[in-house]
């Protein structure tokens with residue numbers, strides 16, 4: 001048996017393939033959690049209060065797909081919002097923060113790799129600066145496709161490649177999609193201001209992001225521009241770099257760092273206090 005795995009039967013509320021060996025997330029998440037790689041469902045252990053996930057269905061995603069009529073599984077990803085032990089959640093809430101976990105199945109929809117719907121964040125009230133967000137990979141591989149809105153189009157498109165432990169700061173003003181380009185289920189966490197509502201309309205209007213991630217001839221992922229954006233800047237690829245001064249350390253789970261000292265992440269609520277430092281992750 002693989003280290004970090006447990007041979008207990010997985011639950012399968014949707015009646016999908018289950019009963020597989022669960023993969024523990026405890027090492028990377030610092031929470032007693034495991035994932036069923038077949039169903040994408042999380043198992044909450046050790047007294048961690050279970051959360052019912054919001055489900056993103058293929059029906060909802062059609063308007064942001066390269067091919068809106070493509071076939072794929074009925075359910076694409078699961079969003080477990082506000083995860084944590086009660087005392088930690090209260091501490092995070094007191095600082096205006098929330099910790100979520102998202103599970104993206106390793107599937108294709110037509111020739112597109114599984115991805116999130118994509119959204120921008122609204123401005124912080126009175127600051128004329130949108131909220132940033134931190135993502136962290138707990139299992140699998142994540143490709144974060146970021147784009148900066150400019151007038152009717154986009155002025156910058158960046159792909160940040162991340163593997164377990166990596167943390168990626170979505171800078172103010174960048175919309176984002178997460179792609180699962182790998183053969184494994186992707187499990188990632190995020191830390192974000194707890195109350196704002198994401199803005200989906202710009203992505204819906206153009207049927208997704210500035211690029212689609214599709215299967216190449218050999219089955220490998222490759223990017224094709226979305227023609228509804230007109231001319232798009234070429235894709236800049238960067239890797240997820242540690243930023244210790246922003247609390248982004250690959251060796252320290254985000255949950256542990258945030259629960260221990262939520263004030264380190266005050267910049268997610270008041271980004272105007274950190275200014276240009278928040279743009280470093282997308283610098284060329």
Ligand SMILES: O=P(O)(O)OC[C@H]1O[C@](O)(CO)[C@@H](O)[C@@H]1O
Nearest residue numbers: 079100102116117118119190198
């Ligand atoms: O809202 P979308 O584009 O479906 O993306 C989902 C992701 O966004 C979040 O709502 C946080 O921004 C997460 O819960 C989740 O990972």
